[in-house]
Amino acid sequence: MREILKMVxxxxxxxxxxxxxxxxxxxxTTERIEEQKLVFVQGPALAQVFDKADNDPVKDRKKFTLPxxxxxxxxxxxxxxxxxxxxxxxxxxxYGGDLGIxxxxxxxNDKLAGIGTTTLKETPGIGSKVAKxxxxxxxxGHALDGLALTSTGGDIEAVSxxxxxxxxxxxxIGKALTIYESLKDQxxxxxxxx
Numbered sequence: 001m002r003e004i005l006k007m008v009x010x011x012x013x014x015x016x017x018x019x020x021x022x023x024x025x026x027x028x029t030t031e032r033i034e035e036q037k038l039v040f041v042q043g044p045a046l047a048q049v050f051d052k053a054d055n056d057p058v059k060d061r062k063k064f065t066l067p068x069x070x071x072x073x074x075x076x077x078x079x080x081x082x083x084x085x086x087x088x089x090x091x092x093x094x095y096g097g098d099l100g101i102x103x104x105x106x107x108x109n110d111k112l113a114g115i116g117t118t119t120l121k122e123t124p125g126i127g128s129k130v131a132k133x134x135x136x137x138x139x140x141g142h143a144l145d146g147l148a149l150t151s152t153g154g155d156i157e158a159v160s161x162x163x164x165x166x167x168x169x170x171x172x173i174g175k176a177l178t179i180y181e182s183l184k185d186q187x188x189x190x191x192x193x194x
Contacts, residue, residue, distance in 0.1 A: 042089060042102060045116030046075055048136070049087050049104030053077035057087060062190055064183050072179055076191045077104070077113070083191045085113045088179050092171030096121035099130070099168040103176035105144075107187065112147075114140040115173065127165035135159050135166070144177060 038058050046057045057075035064072055077085035085106050091098040100119030105112060117131035129135060138156050148154025149170055151163070158166035 041118050042075070045089075045102035045118045046077075046087055046104075048116035049102055049114045050077035050085060052079060053085070054079055060191070064186065064190075066179065066182060072183075074183065074187070075102075076187070078191065083187060084108050086180070086187055087113075088176040089118055090172040090175040090179070091119065092168030092173075092175070094122050094168035095127050095162075095164040096123060099165065099172060101169055101172035101176070103173050103180075105176075105180050106141075107184075109141075110144060112139045112142045112144065112173075115169070122162065122165045122168075127159070127162040129159040129162060130165045130169045135169070139173070144180075147173065147177070 043058050046053075050057060055076065055078040057077055060078070061073050061075045064074055066072055072088060075087040076083055077087065085104055085108075087102050087104045089100060089102045091100050093099070098119055099122065100117065102116040102118050103112070104114050104116070115136050117136075120128055120131055122128045122130065135157075142156075146154060147156065147170070149156050149158050149166060151158060156166075156170070
């Protein structure tokens with residue numbers, strides 16, 4: 001009995017120390033992981049969406065609070081010191097998990113500037129085609145209203161064999177448009193034109 005009690009105490013001590021170590025490592029690396037995500041995930045998606053921006057949208061990003069209390073990060077695109085667009089990353093539920101889409105919005109023409117993929121866990125060769133030019137090109141310059149897949153009366157062609165992934169992309173874009181509508185009045189005061 002005494003040996004069992006001794007083993008339980010030693011195992012409890014080891015588990016406690018392991019938990020403390022993991023907690024400390026998470027605390028220390030959180031900022032670095034976030035920075036890597038901005039540079040290597042969101043940065044390339046922003047470059048796809050805003051090819052003419054002369055600022056660094058990642059560096060100029062701002063956090064906004066939605067009426068629901070949720071925080072959202074908005075990335076601005078500027079040309080010659082004038083705010084021309086914003087991008088918002090949102091997620092839709094895909095076949096393999098969350099599908100992250102960076103949705104760019106053209107403030108000058110009140111249209112979509114384009115989309116870029118940030119998180120993709122869809123089936124390789126099928127669902128992953130939502131990140132390819134054939135699907136994403138349909139959104140560049142598209143009007144904000146009437147945005148839907150052809151199967152639901154819109155003009156966006158879904159990826160063949162990947163209706164769940166295509167639907168997830170549309171869900172993410174719909175969320176971004178909702179966020180855009182609730183915040184667009186704040187953009188001009190947040191990033192004033194020079």
